[in-house]
Amino acid sequence: MDTDITKFRVPNELWRDVPPLARLWLAVPTRIRLAVYRLIWWLADTMYPRGYAVRVHRILPGIYLKYGLIKSSEPHAMLLLRRHTNLHSSVALDYVTSTQAMIGGSQGINSYTTAFLLMTAARGQSLMAVEDKLTPGQITSLGLELRDYLAEMHKIPNPYKYGLCSSAGGGVDAPRITADNFDLPPCENIRAFHGWLTRRMGMDWPLMEPKVQPLFDKYDEQPTIFSHGDLSSDNIMVHNGRLSGLIDWETSGWMPPYWDYLCTRWENSEVCKTVVRLAIPEHSDREKYEMSAAAAVGRGHSPTTIPSFEEANIL
Template identity: 25%
Template structure:
């Protein structure tokens, strides 16, 4: 599946390109290899990540890496060759306090704009679904587990999954009042990055150059973007204070999620 013009260096097998990239360029993260001054190859990834990248690039002005081509992996996943966006992760800058207050405000404003654009995307169906971008592929989310899951035809079905199948009538006894309260509410469905944490925000010239790592993205209940920001090990508390200005807050839902994180984390993992 090609997304750009031909170049002679691309005729090398994927394995050779990855090997050469690891030898000649600085290592990024375990599943991302830089293969030229302007390109990286990420993988193996689930197809839902490719769907999200193409969808967001087509329907918003959010800065995301350009996709050039994909390669099949042996297990149904894919490798994605995409643009290497130069810059520094917001995590690195925020930890080093290398940002002025004005720069932080500009970044938070940019993040607010990105989230607003995502939330304004019309869902593909009037149903309260939880699904990948196209609704055809399974979702991926580290909050759930290492394997894909879904899609779900309703938020109720998704919430039941998060509870490990515990019926709503037994939820208060098992997980407490807050989980019961949240899982009986009605929510809108919004397109969600679902991992909008500092390491996935690339900064250049004190502005957002790219939002990366769309592997968890999809259609979720409206609170999921907010609660997932807190499903992270970033240690600077002032980040969590600042980011509340960028994203609608759902603190009751966050309390419910934290109760589930403690009592039944990774519901997608099979338990014997």
């Protein structure tokens, strides 16, 4: 397996938004930085073995190195937050991609792209790690603090030609819609996205239309807002019972107003469910359910096998 292309993709002039020492590091040629990251990763993996997929190692106090199939939307989102808001999150210090060739038998030579993301640590611990220690009052405060966080985040301006796109301006990592099979294509606006989803449902659209067309009509003409796209108990950070930020921004982008509620993963955390419902009270579980059902039909599931919202009893 050989590296045939290495590059540093600057997310909107990253160097302008990092501390001075990081600027000096960015001045080092990309191939040297990549070689250093590979050496650090090998040493860290030798001393502290981790799982296969995307992994993170602390390499210095307050500094982490992440490696894997990391989408460029993650450093872009970190930069956008730092440039346009006062919100707390990790700070992207470097992002280096490497396209590697792999001999694939009868398939010939295939390639795939991995990346190293150098970033600061987010303050606190995940909600998952501390939820059993939180008081009811702290849980309520977390929900209200997250509401303020999202309200400021939603105002981040979109510099790209597509109204609905990732924080890097391209396709959106949207597991709730695509089940991780592909990225959601960028769209001109919310109406165009709803049209794309309608076409995905094909011949099943007449059965789904009464359930989702009212939602489409409600949001078709509304502007997109900057969204995280994966609120969950492992991405919400807490310090001393207070919200300290959000992490993992690969799914971020400018999406419909209902997006963060739709894409929340709270199935294994009643605390997360309470926090998100307090943070986003303007959206409903019915919206979340009907849009999730439409996405499932768009992936080939029969609408006759999906129970109604009332039958599902998800409350």
